[in-house]
Each structure stands twice: as structure tokens, then as C-alpha cells.
Amino acid sequence: MALRNVVKIGEDTLRKKTKIVEKFDKNLWQLLDDMADTMYKNAGMGLAAPQVGILKKIVVMEVNGAFFEMINPEIISQSTETNEDEEGCLSVPNRHGIVARPNQVTVKFQDRFGYDMTITGEHLFARCVCHEVDHLNGILFVDKIIKETK
Numbered sequence: 001m002a003l004r005n006v007v008k009i010g011e012d013t014l015r016k017k018t019k020i021v022e023k024f025d026k027n028l029w030q031l032l033d034d035m036a037d038t039m040y041k042n043a044g045m046g047l048a049a050p051q052v053g054i055l056k057k058i059v060v061m062e063v064n065g066a067f068f069e070m071i072n073p074e075i076i077s078q079s080t081e082t083n084e085d086e087e088g089c090l091s092v093p094n095r096h097g098i099v100a101r102p103n104q105v106t107v108k109f110q111d112r113f114g115y116d117m118t119i120t121g122e123h124l125f126a127r128c129v130c131h132e133v134d135h136l137n138g139i140l141f142v143d144k145i146i147k148e149t150k
């Protein structure tokens, strides 16, 4: 395991689309382990591969003590009801703001071995999934801020 550098806002990498992961091999597992290390070291709740300079559909997150690895995540349904709460991002230091997100999402993805998984989650989980999946499409939370908080 090793730490990776976190790409910061202003760099092109964060604005690019990502590619689907097709190989579930040791290179992927190394990257996942490094991403988890990097997320925890920087006290983040989630990290998407473009944030470490890799343009692939890979996300790690920890919500309410549960750790998730999501390969090729896709939000397949979301509630129309939304809530507004504060977000930050390891790629956007010293900026926080209120963003509206769906109350509930269902996300389909693969685990590190390529097995299909589907999870439905609410509130913080839903917010985190939306934030991280946005990263895979070149979207940052600052694009969606309703109000800056600090």
C-alpha cells in the first residue's frame, strides 16, 4: 500500500470522463488499496480515481463506519426528494458549500473481483455516492454549490 498524490482543482484530470474497468487484477487491487490509504491519510470520506490521476471508474468511500469499494458505479435510480447539506472535497482544499442531493439512491457497481452488486442507501450514503460518481464524469461539487459555507 502506498499514498498517492491528490490532484487539485484547476488540473484537467478532474474534468475528464473516465473509462470502464475491465480487468479485475492485481493492478486494480493495488490501486484500490492505495486509494483507501490516501483517503484515510487525508481524512476524506470518499475518493474517486481521477483524484489520484487515474481516468477509470473507481471509487472508495467510508460512510458511518462502513467501507465501500465501487468499480464502474452507476446510479440506476434516485429519489426525486432532495436535501441540502454541506460538502467538501480533497481536491478542493479550503472550500465548503451546500449542495442539494437526492435523499435516496440505488447504485449498481462491481466489487474488486468483478461481482455485480447493488446497494440502496439514504442521506449521507446517497450524498457520497452522488459526489463520487460526479467525479467520474468530470463534475465537482463546486459546480453545484447553492451557498458557500467557508
Ligand code: NI
Residues within 6 Å of the ligand: 046, 088, 089, 090, 091, 131, 135
Ligand atoms: Ni470529491
